[in-house]
Amino acid sequence: MTQRNFSHTPINLAEKLGRIPDLWQQRVVAEMNDYQFKLVRIEGDFIWHDHPETDEAFIVIEGHLRIDFRDGSVEIGPGEMFVVPKGVQHKPFAEEEVKMMVIEPRGVLNTGNEGGERTAQNDLWI
Amino acid sequence: MTQRNFSHTPINLAEKLGRIPDLWQQRVVAEMNDYQFKLVRIEGDFIWHDHPETDEAFIVIEGHLRIDFRDGSVEIGPGEMFVVPKGVQHKPFAEEEVKMMVIEPRGVLNTGNEGGERTAQNDLWI
Numbered sequence: 001m002t003q004r005n006f007s008h009t010p011i012n013l014a015e016k017l018g019r020i021p022d023l024w025q026q027r028v029v030a031e032m033n034d035y036q037f038k039l040v041r042i043e044g045d046f047i048w049h050d051h052p053e054t055d056e057a058f059i060v061i062e063g064h065l066r067i068d069f070r071d072g073s074v075e076i077g078p079g080e081m082f083v084v085p086k087g088v089q090h091k092p093f094a095e096e097e098v099k100m101m102v103i104e105p106r107g108v109l110n111t112g113n114e115g116g117e118r119t120a121q122n123d124l125w126i
Numbered sequence: 127m128t129q130r131n132f133s134h135t136p137i138n139l140a141e142k143l144g145r146i147p148d149l150w151q152q153r154v155v156a157e158m159n160d161y162q163f164k165l166v167r168i169e170g171d172f173i174w175h176d177h178p179e180t181d182e183a184f185i186v187i188e189g190h191l192r193i194d195f196r197d198g199s200v201e202i203g204p205g206e207m208f209v210v211p212k213g214v215q216h217k218p219f220a221e222e223e224v225k226m227m228v229i230e231p232r233g234v235l236n237t238g239n240e241g242g243e244r245t246a247q248n249d250l251w252i
């Protein structure tokens with residue numbers, strides 16, 4: 001049996017979030033196979049986008065996240081999660097700051113295929 | 127663009143955990159592609175096992191989880207997470223009840239390839 005060397009240190013989400021300097025700048029904290037766990041602080045409005053190739057999971061740690069869809073919206077509070085199905089257009093919104101985790105395959109951009117100035121740097125770790 | 131019908135209801139982790147009747151019985155609350163988000167309440171000792179085909183992510187919601195490895199251990203508290211690499215033998219332990227989320231591909235058993243009486247029913251939703 002392979003016993004790879006790896007750190008025996010837990011990942012504290014609040015501590016990591018506290019070290020992310022800017023809003024909307026996602027930071028990777030862990031990987032599971034080809035998936036990444038990313039932390040991000042957001043406030044205000046984002047752009048409409050979708051991820052044609054993958055579902056996207058959100059877990060809210062602090063604050064209240066609203067995700068708008070073309071046919072409605074969902075409110076996600078602390079200790080709640082939601083999975084946006086692939087190909088579904090959505091727009092995150094936070095009236096006040098939200099701290100959350102996003103889980104999705106490595107390489108997925110925050111703006112999907114839309115590009116533009118709101119596209120965050122990808123694959124940055126904290 | 128496909129806009130599948132899906133529920134616009136957030137998943138409240140504490141509420142779901144409160145409805146799991148028995149310790150060690152994992153319940154699926156969401157899927158992301160071919161991965162599942164499972165909630166479980168544990169207390170006491172588990173068996174040594176590994177998952178030869180996949181990493182396994184743990185997010186602790188309440189309590190303190192210890193995962194023993196052949197060469198050490200990690201303590202994971204509320205709001206902390208940890209990813210056990212594939213093929214690494216591990217044994218979860220909770221001195222007092224731990225409520226946690228496990229994220230891994232659909233079909234992975236809690237006992238890996240070990241089998242036996244501690245193997246929980248798989249793919250049960252709550």
